[in-house]
Structure formats: structure tokens, C-alpha cells
Amino acid sequence: MTTKLYWEDAHLTRFTARVTDAWLRGAHRIVELDQSAFYPTGGGQPSDTGSMNSARVMDVEITDDGRILHRLDSDISFAIGDEVSCEIDWDRRREMIQQHTGQHVLSQAFFRLFGAETKGFRITDRSTEIDLTLEAQPDEIDNAIARAEELANAVVFDNREIRVHNVTPEGAAALPLRKESFVADCVRVIEIADFDWSPCGGTHAKRTGEVGLIAVRSWERAKKMTRVHFLCGARALNDYRRVSRTADAIARKFSSGMDEVESSVTRLFEENKRLQRRARELAQIAAIVEAHELIEGAEPAEGLRIISRVFEDRDIEELNLLAHRLVDGENVVALLAMKENLTARLVFARSANLSADMSALMRAACERLGGRGGGKPDFAHGGGTNVSELDQVLEMSRATVSAGQPRS
Numbered sequence: 001m002t003t004k005l006y007w008e009d010a011h012l013t014r015f016t017a018r019v020t021d022a023w024l025r026g027a028h029r030i031v032e033l034d035q036s037a038f039y040p041t042g043g044g045q046p047s048d049t050g051s052m053n054s055a056r057v058m059d060v061e062i063t064d065d066g067r068i069l070h071r072l073d074s075d076i077s078f079a080i081g082d083e084v085s086c087e088i089d090w091d092r093r094r095e096m097i098q099q100h101t102g103q104h105v106l107s108q109a110f111f112r113l114f115g116a117e118t119k120g121f122r123i124t125d126r127s128t129e130i131d132l133t134l135e136a137q138p139d140e141i142d143n144a145i146a147r148a149e150e151l152a153n154a155v156v157f158d159n160r161e162i163r164v165h166n167v168t169p170e171g172a173a174a175l176p177l178r179k180e181s182f183v184a185d186c187v188r189v190i191e192i193a194d195f196d197w198s199p200c201g202g203t204h205a206k207r208t209g210e211v212g213l214i215a216v217r218s219w220e221r222a223k224k225m226t227r228v229h230f231l232c233g234a235r236a237l238n239d240y241r242r243v244s245r246t247a248d249a250i251a252r253k254f255s256s257g258m259d260e261v262e263s264s265v266t267r268l269f270e271e272n273k274r275l276q277r278r279a280r281e282l283a284q285i286a287a288i289v290e291a292h293e294l295i296e297g298a299e300p301a302e303g304l305r306i307i308s309r310v311f312e313d314r315d316i317e318e319l320n321l322l323a324h325r326l327v328d329g330e331n332v333v334a335l336l337a338m339k340e341n342l343t344a345r346l347v348f349a350r351s352a353n354l355s356a357d358m359s360a361l362m363r364a365a366c367e368r369l370g371g372r373g374g375g376k377p378d379f380a381h382g383g384g385t386n387v388s389e390l391d392q393v394l395e396m397s398r399a400t401v402s403a404g405q406p407r408s
């Protein structure tokens with residue numbers, strides 16, 4: 001078994017050790033040492049990284065029988081008994097100490113205030129999560145989280161001492177432990193002065209002030225529990241900077257202070273909704289006027305007016321609207337088209353007093369356009385990719401309609 005230096009001192013970053021075993025796993029050398037300050041992945045916390053002589057330590061794992069395996073980025077060879085110099089990446093270790101110690105504090109805050117137990121814990125690249133037995137309505141959970149966050153940060157600001165106790169299982173049973181203690185020869189208990197006792201094998205701060213800040217970002221229901229996402233220390237600072245930058249950039253766009261941003265955005269949304277409503281009303285009016293002009297400009301043949309046109313810069317909704325207004329009156333056939341990227345889109349419609357089958361007409365048109373279409377006898381949609389054929393297709397459709405479709 002490797003001696004766990006990270007248990008003796010979580011702030012130790014440089015150490016020497018002797019190689020007790022080494023072998024290749026793929027292109028990576030796996031090294032076992034007689035002692036190690038590298039924290040191996042476990043207990044919801046990712047492993048440390050760092051260096052061993054000239055090699056990078058990419059990750060570290062612990063086996064069921066307590067062997068700590070260091071995976072290197074190279075196949076550099078070691079002999080058993082070699083002395084190696086190791087260094088832990090301190091920035092990463094400190095980040096983990098902050099998240100992990102913050103979790104002890106926050107979990108106890110939820111337990112003390114609401115009796116909510118922590119059933120799961122993990123540090124991810126983005127945040128830290130705890131799964132709590134906290135049942136309540138959403139607004140009550142918001143309120144509970146705010147209160148727990150306040151208590152947790154008060155404990156951080158107190159800068160309380162954090163002590164590590166190695167006790168026997170019997171000794172552990174006499175302590176006011178937050179979590180159920182586990183069976184082991186020796187139980188490692190982390191005490192946060194006058195606040196929390198918790199068995200744990202992780203890396204912790206010396207005092208709560210080292211955690212820096214505990215900031216809850218969000219929560220969700222997961223596995224019938226309340227999952228709380230939070231950030232501590234340097235991560236909380238980075239998040240604060242990011243959020244501030246975003247809020248500041250938005251405030252500048254509104255030429256307002258950060259405190260007025262929310263009401264400015266709300267106003268903008270309401271204004272946007274009102275404008276969209278107004279735009280729809282005006283589009284209706286514009287379609288009526290345009291339909292009227294198109295009908296007036298079309299030469300009637302045997303009482304029938306065929307409006308055939310290809311539009312640029314229209315969307316399909318506008319085309320539909322115009323087609324409907326064109327065929328509101330009697331004896332009109334509308335053969336409308338638009339180009340969208342590399343496809344042509346068609347809308348065919350006819351007045352209710354006519355009997356030409358727009359659906360059949362559309363299918364024939366789309367076949368030539370290399371696409372598909374159909375619809376009802378009086379209103380049909382379609383399209384295709386042979387955009388160069390569009391003018392001929394409309395001409396063909398016009399000819400079919402004027403070739404004596406029976407009219408009532």
C-alpha cells in the first residue's frame with residue numbers, strides 16, 4: 001500500500017518517493033510509489049495532475065486494495081527502487097480543496113437548517129453538485145438555498161479551523177458525524193470547528209477562509225432529490241467576473257445601470273411583441289392592397305385572371321397571405337413562387353367559384369422542378385431544386401389553367 005501523503009498534508013506539493021512497481025499500459029507508463037501526495041480519483045473528486053521527474057502525471061487512480069497508480073503521458077521507463085521527484089499542480093489542487101471543503105460546509109448548512117442530507121457529491125469541470133433530500137415547492141427551495149448559502153458563507157467568513165482526526169470505528173461512533181460512518185480499521189474524520197464532523201478521505205483546507213466564497217448557481221430535481229450546483233473560491237471568482245462582464249455589456253447596450261438591466265430587457269420584450277403584432281396587422285393590409293393591384297393589372301382572358309409571378313425577398317408566410325387575398329374574390333388563379341437559397345417554393349391557389357385542381361397542377365409543376373408538392377383542390381404548396389426551370393414551370397402551369405379548365 002502506498003503511504004497517502006495527501007492525508008498527512010493536503011498542502012504538500014513537492015515530494016520524493018521510491019518506485020515500487022512500474023509497467024506499460026498502452027503508450028503510458030503506470031507507476032506505483034512507496035508514498036504519494038497525488039490524490040487519486042474518488043469520493044466525487046477528480047485526481048490531481050502534476051509531474052514525476054520529466055514526465056507528466058495525467059491521472060491517478062486507487063485500486064480496491066489501496067494501491068495508487070500514477071498514469072504518465074509517456075512510456076519513460078523506471079526501475080524498481082528508483083527515487084523520483086514529484087510535484088502536484090497546485091492551482092488544480094487548491095481548486096479541488098476549495099470545492100471539496102466548500103461542500104462539507106454547504107452540506108452541513110442544509111442539514112442544520114432543514115435536516116436535508118447529502119446523498120451524492122461530485123466535482124465536474126464546470127461546477128460541483130450535491131444531491132440533497134430536500135423536498136419543497138420551487139420557491140421554498142429557492143428560499144432554503146439562499147438561507148443555506150448565507151450560513152455556509154458566514155462559516156467561511158469566520159475562518160474556522162479545520163482539523164483531521166484519525167479514530168477507530170468505536171471512537172467515530174462517539175462523534176456527532178453528519179454522514180453514516182463506514183466500517184474500516186481507521187476512520188478519518190474532518191472537523192470544522194463548532195460546525196461539522198464528517199468522515200472523509202479527501203483533501204481539505206486548513207481553515208474555512210481558504211474556501212473563499214460559496215456561490216450556488218442553480219438547482220434541479222434529479223433522482224427524486226434536489227441537486228444543487230455551486231462554485232467555490234477561484235471558480236466562484238471566475239464565474240462572478242464572467243457574469244459581471246455579460247451583465248455590464250448588456251447594460252451598456254441599454255445605456256443603463258446594471259440594476260436596471262432586467263426591467264430594460266422586459267420592456268424590450270414587450271415592445272418587440274407589440275411590434276410583431278403590428279407587423280402582422282400591416283402585412284394583412286399590405287397583402288390586400290398588393291392583391292388588388294395585381295388583379296387590376298392582370299389581363300382577363302375569358303373572364304379568368306391568372307396572376308403568375310416569381311418573388312424575391314419574401315418568406316413563405318407572406319406568399320401564403322398574398323395568395324389567400326388574391327383568391328378572396330371570384331375568377332382568380334394565383335401561381336406564386338419564390339426562391340429560397342437553392343430551392344424554389346410554390347403556392348398555387350384559386351377562387352372558390354373555380355374548379356381547376358391546384359393540387360394536381362402543383363404535383364405536375366413539382367415533378368419538373370425535381371421536388372414534391374400537393375395540397376387541397378383550391379390551395380397547394382410545393383417546391384423543388386431545379387430553380388432554372390421555374391419560369392417555364394409557371395408558364396406551363398398558366399397554360400394548363402387557361403387551356404379551358406371548366407369554370408362555374
Ligand SMILES: [Zn+2]
Nearest residue numbers: 100200201202
Ligand atoms: Zn472531505
